[in-house]
Amino acid sequence: MNDAELVRQIGSGADREAEAELFRRMAPRIRLYGLRHLRDEPAAEDLTQEVLIIALEALRAGRLREPEKLTSFVLGTCRMTVLDLRRGAQRKERLLEKFGADLMASVPPVIPRLDHDQLARCVQNLKERERTVVVMTFYDDEIGGDVASFLGVSEANVRVIRHRAIHYLRKCLGLEE
Numbered sequence: 001m002n003d004a005e006l007v008r009q010i011g012s013g014a015d016r017e018a019e020a021e022l023f024r025r026m027a028p029r030i031r032l033y034g035l036r037h038l039r040d041e042p043a044a045e046d047l048t049q050e051v052l053i054i055a056l057e058a059l060r061a062g063r064l065r066e067p068e069k070l071t072s073f074v075l076g077t078c079r080m081t082v083l084d085l086r087r088g089a090q091r092k093e094r095l096l097e098k099f100g101a102d103l104m105a106s107v108p109p110v111i112p113r114l115d116h117d118q119l120a121r122c123v124q125n126l127k128e129r130e131r132t133v134v135v136m137t138f139y140d141d142e143i144g145g146d147v148a149s150f151l152g153v154s155e156a157n158v159r160v161i162r163h164r165a166i167h168y169l170r171k172c173l174g175l176e177e
Helices: 003-012 016-038 041-060 067-105 116-125 128-139 144-151 155-173
Strands: none
Touching: 003 016, 003 041, 003 067, 016 041, 016 067, 041 067, 116 128, 116 155, 128 144, 128 155, 144 155
């Protein structure tokens, strides 16, 4: 079957085997084009999929005016897709040059990973009342009023105890100088 017949069969929408034949014929060519121009295996694979989808949609919709020029149409689609990719990459580079420093300044600092064993040791070293406040607040998810009534102190006192305990834990973990 020649290219013109293949295009007509795909355009009729009745022959899925014609679409499979399009893939068999064109995928190796598109992949080779991608390897040559993008110099990256995964990018060439992505290009193959994208171009085949574009070509298949165009053929199903009957937008190819000269069916005998199927190969030229597919390779032209490859060329335009690669140009779009390059334009996007260049645009991204220009934006990074222009705004990259500002973006990096707004990136939050990296949160260090907690050493859970060290945290357990630090919690164990807290005074009993501080440990109770921390455990009830952060583990049992109790509100300040409930913790205060359990300990027989005011809510304000619970806040002070919790604040001091957290300060100690941060220092113990090396998160505060």
